[in-house]
Amino acid sequence: MAVENPESDSAEFEARLLTRLRAGEDAAFDELVRFAGGRMLAVARRMLGREEDAQDAVQDAFLSAFKSLDRFDGRSQLTTWLHRITVNACLMKLRSQRRRPEKAIEDFLPEYLEDGHQRKSSTPWKPLASGGIEIEETRALVRSKIEELPEQFRLVLILRDIEELDTEEAATVLGITPNAVKTRLHRARQALRGLLDPHFVEAES
Amino acid sequence: MKQSEYITCRELIDFIADYLDGTLSPPMRAEFERHLGVCPSCVAYLDSYKKTISMGKMALARTDGPATGAVPEGLLRAIREARAKKD
Numbered sequence: 254m255a256v257e258n259p260e261s262d263s264a265e266f267e268a269r270l271l272t273r274l275r276a277g278e279d280a281a282f283d284e285l286v287r288f289a290g291g292r293m294l295a296v297a298r299r300m301l302g303r304e305e306d307a308q309d310a311v312q313d314a315f316l317s318a319f320k321s322l323d324r325f326d327g328r329s330q331l332t333t334w335l336h337r338i339t340v341n342a343c344l345m346k347l348r349s350q351r352r353r354p355e356k357a358i359e360d361f362l363p364e365y366l367e368d369g370h371q372r373k374s375s376t377p378w379k380p381l382a383s384g385g386i387e388i389e390e391t392r393a394l395v396r397s398k399i400e401e402l403p404e405q406f407r408l409v410l411i412l413r414d415i416e417e418l419d420t421e422e423a424a425t426v427l428g429i430t431p432n433a434v435k436t437r438l439h440r441a442r443q444a445l446r447g448l449l450d451p452h453f454v455e456a457e458s
Numbered sequence: 459m460k461q462s463e464y465i466t467c468r469e470l471i472d473f474i475a476d477y478l479d480g481t482l483s484p485p486m487r488a489e490f491e492r493h494l495g496v497c498p499s500c501v502a503y504l505d506s507y508k509k510t511i512s513m514g515k516m517a518l519a520r521t522d523g524p525a526t527g528a529v530p531e532g533l534l535r536a537i538r539e540a541r542a543k544k545d
Contacts, residue, residue, distance in 0.1 A: 286537055290529035299518045308533050315537050363503075369466025374499040378506045381513065388516075395517035414511055415518045439475040446503075446510040453506070 267331040274322055286315060289332055293339040300343040300411055302400065306350075307343075314342035340416065340426055347404065355403040361444030378453040398448040406441035413438050465493055470500050474507055 270288070273281035293314060297307035318325075318338050325334055364372040382388045399407060412423040413434065424431045465473075470493050476482050477490055494501050 282541060283534065283538065286529055286534050290533065290537075291527045294529065294533075295527070308530070308536075311533065312537050312540060316540055319541060363471060365466075365468045369468040371467050371471075371499055371503070375502040375506065376499075377502045378509055381509055381516075391513065392517045395513045399514065399517065410514060411518065414514050435475065439472075442475070442507060442510055442514075443471070445514060446507050449510060449513065450506065453509070 264330070268327075271322070271325070271327070271331065274319075282319065285331075289335050290315070292332065293335060296336060296339045296416060297343050299415060300340070300408070301346060306346055310342040310346045311339065313345070314339040317342065336416070337422075337426070340412065340418070344408070344426060347408070356401075358403050358406055358440050358444055361402070361447045362440065363443065363447065375450075376454050378450075379455050394452060395445075395449065398445055401448060402441055402444055406437050406444060409434055409437040410441040410445065414442075465489055467493075467497060467500050467503075470494075470497075471503060474504060477504075478508070 270281055270285060274285060290311060293311045294307055297310040297314075298304065301307050301310060314335065318335055325331070363375075366372055382391050399410065402410065408427065409423060412418045412426065413420070418426070420431045420434050423434045427434065429437075470490060473482060473486070473490060477487065482490060494504065
């Protein structure tokens with residue numbers, strides 16, 4: 254009996270698809286969009302929020318991928334390569350949009366006394382919801398708080414914590430230093446923590 | 459930072475990401491953990507920071523498996539037309 258190996262099956266599928274794409278076979282382009290488009294759309298929705306913007310970015314990403322198929326060297330998976338192109342397309346889209354007014358990140362960070370203690374002591378949070386309606390409400394709340402973060406911090410949080418780019422990859426796509434990625438990520442998490450804090454502190458008994 | 463110094467809450471909070479990444483030096487890590495041993499506020503902060511990361515992932519995670527749903531037909535068509543135009 255043949256042993257199934259999903260990883261090599263997927264690699265073979267990608268290799269076959271790539272050959273057909275490079276040969277300019279129309280059906281192969283549709284197949285690529287159906288194969289990878291859903292995942293790319295999910296990335297774009299997370300980064301851009303609006304459905305229309307997300308679809309525009311995915312379209313841009315595919316067109317840019319089609320143009321550079323010859324440069325795809327096959328060292329990474331096709332889906333990984335497309336993921337990177339999608340992130341770039343979303344960043345281009347964000348840069349071309351008019352910025353909405355934002356609060357400064359400092360407004361969300363902890364405040365300290367001169368001796369380095371927190372101005373307001375932190376109190377424990379409730380355990381996280383593990384299912385049911387509560388988890389859906391929590392997801393919606395957290396999404397709305399992520400939206401409130403200033404864009405350059407929100408993007409780093411999404412790229413690092415959600416899209417799971419490593420520090421160097423995030424630095425490359427954003428055109429900033431790895432250290433700046435680290436600092437922004439830490440501030441973004443702190444800011445999000447501060448925004449969520451009133452909703453999750455345990456009631457005092 | 460000198461090894462003999464005690465860190466403040468502010469410094470501890472500045473180092474949380476490095477602590478969680480496991481990139482603090484052993485003496486710094488020991489001092490970080492010593493501070494946690496005497497500061498309930500920082501224990502609460504660290505715990506809520508970790509929960510924030512988990513909740514961020516949970517809030518924006520894919521909900522429908524690796525395929526993540528179908529591509530809307532309109533988008534497929536738009537991509538096909540845009541490609542035809544460029545050819």
